[in-house]
Amino acid sequence: MLFSCIMLWKSAMGHEPIYGLGPETLSMHLSGIEFGSHFFQSETEYYLAYSYGINQNWTIGAKFPFISSGSQFGFGNMLIKIKYALWRKTQPGAIKRLTAIAAVKLPTSDRSQNLSTNITAATLGLANGYESRRWYYFSSVTYTFISTGNNLQQGNILNYNLAGGIRPIKTPYTKPDLVFLIELNGRYSGKSKLNNETVTQSGGNTLAIAPGFLFSYRNLMLKGGIQFGITNTKYISKKQTNGLISLEYHF
Amino acid sequence: MWMAGLICFFLGMSTKATAQVPVPVQAKKHDSLVYIKMKINGMACPFCAYGLEKRIKKIDGAANLSVNINKGYAIFSTPDNKKPTEKTLKKRVKEAGFTVEKITYSSESFHKKKIKK
Numbered sequence: 001m002l003f004s005c006i007m008l009w010k011s012a013m014g015h016e017p018i019y020g021l022g023p024e025t026l027s028m029h030l031s032g033i034e035f036g037s038h039f040f041q042s043e044t045e046y047y048l049a050y051s052y053g054i055n056q057n058w059t060i061g062a063k064f065p066f067i068s069s070g071s072q073f074g075f076g077n078m079l080i081k082i083k084y085a086l087w088r089k090t091q092p093g094a095i096k097r098l099t100a101i102a103a104v105k106l107p108t109s110d111r112s113q114n115l116s117t118n119i120t121a122a123t124l125g126l127a128n129g130y131e132s133r134r135w136y137y138f139s140s141v142t143y144t145f146i147s148t149g150n151n152l153q154q155g156n157i158l159n160y161n162l163a164g165g166i167r168p169i170k171t172p173y174t175k176p177d178l179v180f181l182i183e184l185n186g187r188y189s190g191k192s193k194l195n196n197e198t199v200t201q202s203g204g205n206t207l208a209i210a211p212g213f214l215f216s217y218r219n220l221m222l223k224g225g226i227q228f229g230i231t232n233t234k235y236i237s238k239k240q241t242n243g244l245i246s247l248e249y250h251f
Numbered sequence: 252m253w254m255a256g257l258i259c260f261f262l263g264m265s266t267k268a269t270a271q272v273p274v275p276v277q278a279k280k281h282d283s284l285v286y287i288k289m290k291i292n293g294m295a296c297p298f299c300a301y302g303l304e305k306r307i308k309k310i311d312g313a314a315n316l317s318v319n320i321n322k323g324y325a326i327f328s329t330p331d332n333k334k335p336t337e338k339t340l341k342k343r344v345k346e347a348g349f350t351v352e353k354i355t356y357s358s359e360s361f362h363k364k365k366i367k368k
Contacts, residue, residue: 015296027302028346053302056348090293090350092323131295133321173297173318216298250301 013051013059015131017183018212018225018244020161021140023099023127025085026053026250032061036246043069045076047246057085067109074110077119079103094132101125101142107149119154120147136165136179155190155203165214176217183210185227189236204234212244219250283331286357289340290324293349303347310335310343317362323352326361 013032016022026032030053038045046068051061061083065076081103088097102125107118125142144157165181184207191203212225223246229239294300297320307313307325312333318325329335335343337354344351355361 014298024299025348027306027348030302030305056346085348088293088348092292092352093295093321095293095295095349131299133295167296170321171297173300173320175297177297179296214298216296219298219301221298250298 013061014216014221014248014250015136015165015179015214016129017138017140017161017163017181018214018223019185019208019210019227020138020163020183021101021125021127021142021159022138022163023083023085023097023129023140025057025059025083025099026051028053028055030250032248032250034246034248036244039243039245041240041242043067047076059083076109077121078106078108080106094130096128096130098126098128101127118149120149121145125159133170134167136163136167136181138163138165151195153193153196155192157190158188160186174218176215178216179214181210181212181214181225183212183225183227184208185210185239187236201235204232204236206232206236206239208239221248221250222246223248284328284358285331285334286326286328286360287335287340288324288326288355288357288361289344289351290353291344291349292323292352294318294320294323296320299348303344303349306343306347310339328360 013022013024016024032051034049036047038047044067045065047063047065049061049063051059053059059082061081063079065078067074067076081101084100086098086100088095101123103123105119105121107120109118121144123142123144125140127138127140129138130136138161140161142159144159146154146156148154161183163181163183165179167177167179169178171177186205186207188205189203192199207230208227209230210225210227212223214221214223224244226241226243227239228241232238291303294303300318300320303325304316304318307316307327310329312329313327314329316325316327334356340354341351
């Protein structure tokens with residue numbers, strides 16, 4: 001049920017980590033729409049996301065998830081997010097930037113289907129990146145406050161992400177473009193509380209690795225990756241292997 | 252295996268490209284054109300530079316746009332009587348998230364100039 005928190009960020013943002021968070025903001029008046037699937041062993045999340053560049057520094061977006069498990073299908077927790085480019089430095093064929101992110105997850109999931117926990121979550125984060133014609137580097141850190149609205153208060157979550165990428169062939173502007181990525185995704189989860197009492201057997205760390213690709217042609221991008229859990233500590237389970245694929249269109 | 256196949260397909264698609272092709276923008280015939288070449292910093296990927304293409308197309312009369320992402324410049328033309336100022340050009344590029352290093356105006360196509368050399 002908590003996997004919906006993992007994918008809190010993704011929505012129509014171009015060259016960014018598949019699982020992590022990137023610093024990209026959209027050009028002024030540019031819109032991005034993305035349709036994706038996130039596959040787990042027992043369930044699949046489908047999502048439709050929309051982003052809009054208010055100007056070169058501000059981007060707003062929303063993500064509408066749908067969860068499928070067995071014969072059940074229902075709406076997940078909707079996400080609204082905003083990104084602000086705090087700093088950017090351009091160079092010939094390269095750009096460095098630092099972006100702040102704020103997001104709110106709303107308890108909109110379909111309760112009748114019992115597919116997803118109805119949660120409200122607020123997230124603050126920072127992402128920075130270096131993008132060049134050949135190499136990519138990203139890092140990000142986010143902190144998420146979670147409210148489940150019942151007696152069980154889930155521990156807050158710290159996510160961190162490191163990603164590197166390479167463009168093997170520097171193709172011209174109007175030709176297909178391919179970038180390979182490798183990501184290291186970590187998470188620290190705080191202890192939960194039940195009726196204001198700390199649940200001792202809760203909280204911990206997980207670490208996962210995720211190879212992926214970004215394949216674009218003009219304003220259309222196909223991206224995908226597979227995430228493998230590497231390790232875990234304390235009472236957090238190792239991340240189960242999962243896959244993600246999405247199609248993004250800018251207009 | 253399907254992943255390996257997918258990667259091979261993408262690599263194959265990418266290697267097909269060798270020449271710089273102008274972006275298909277409908278060109279209108281005018282008696283007198285001014286050609287504009289902008290050296291732009293920050294263009295790292297074609298997908299991200301699409302926002303720049305969109306901003307340039309918003310310039311009144313802009314046509315014949317071509318972007319060379321490997322060399323970092325954009326070339327387009329406008330009717331002479333609609334020639335945009337440097338301030339306008341810099342603003343458009345900034346709106347796309349990039350910066351202009353140099354702007355060159357010419358009465359002759361930059362593509363033709365290159366061929367003459």
